[in-house]
Amino acid sequence: MDLTESQRQRENADFTLRGRTPEARRASARGLVTIARKRGQQPDQWVLDVAEGRLPA
Numbered sequence: 675m676d677l678t679e680s681q682r683q684r685e686n687a688d689f690t691l692r693g694r695t696p697e698a699r700r701a702s703a704r705g706l707v708t709i710a711r712k713r714g715q716q717p718d719q720w721v722l723d724v725a726e727g728r729l730p731a
C-alpha cells in the first residue's frame with residue numbers, strides 16, 4: 675500500500691492518535707501496534723506507518 679492510501683485510511687479512521695507533540699502521537703501509535711500484535715491482530719496500516727515514521731504524526 676502506498677502512503678497516499680494510508681493517509682486516506684487515517685482520515686477515515688474512527689479514532690485519532692492522542693498526544694500534544696508528534697513524538698507523543700508516534701509513541702501512541704507504537705503502543706497500538708504493540709497491543710494489536712500481542713492480541714494476534716494486524717494493526718491498521720496507517721497506524722503502523724505513523725509508528726515507523728513513514729507518515730507524519
